[in-house]
Amino acid sequence: MAVERTFIIVKPSGFERNLTGEVLRRFEQRGLRLRGLKVLKVSTKLAKEHYDEHKDRPFFGELIEGLTRSPVTAAVLEGESAIAVARATIGATDPIASAPGTIRGDFAIELAENIVHGSDSPKSAKREIALWFDKAELTKA
Numbered sequence: 001m002a003v004e005r006t007f008i009i010v011k012p013s014g015f016e017r018n019l020t021g022e023v024l025r026r027f028e029q030r031g032l033r034l035r036g037l038k039v040l041k042v043s044t045k046l047a048k049e050h051y052d053e054h055k056d057r058p059f060f061g062e063l064i065e066g067l068t069r070s071p072v073t074a075a076v077l078e079g080e081s082a083i084a085v086a087r088a089t090i091g092a093t094d095p096i097a098s099a100p101g102t103i104r105g106d107f108a109i110e111l112a113e114n115i116v117h118g119s120d121s122p123k124s125a126k127r128e129i130a131l132w133f134d135k136a137e138l139t140k141a
Helices: 019-027 043-048 060-068 082-090 101-105 121-134
Strands: 002-011 031-039 072-080 117-120
Touching: 002 019, 002 082, 002 121, 019 031, 019 072, 019 082, 019 101, 031 043, 043 060, 043 082, 072 082, 082 101, 082 117
Parallel strands: none
Antiparallel strands: 002 072, 002 117, 031 072
């Protein structure tokens, strides 16, 4: 197993429900360490860059509206197999298919309001971290 970094967003649906602390706590309980953390109101430009892979899909506008409607918490987590650990902790994209005990399984019931985003691959994590954080905003250890 390798130490890696992953990117997480507590989306507006999680932020508005005051779930940020609980979401981050679950990752920390799994052994992942925070290496970057900030609260921000996402610009339309950043949201479009983040969801660029979906730009030709019919739901693209809904993704942008959902991510920009209120603040989010963006985080970089580090640890052994961080991407896989975070994805398992988050649960399936569709909350209805998420197991109890996962973030989405415990806190969400709508696909459009699924609480949290997590990088799905090392390539995505690298791209998303660079998009949302300057290197100076990240700690080493």
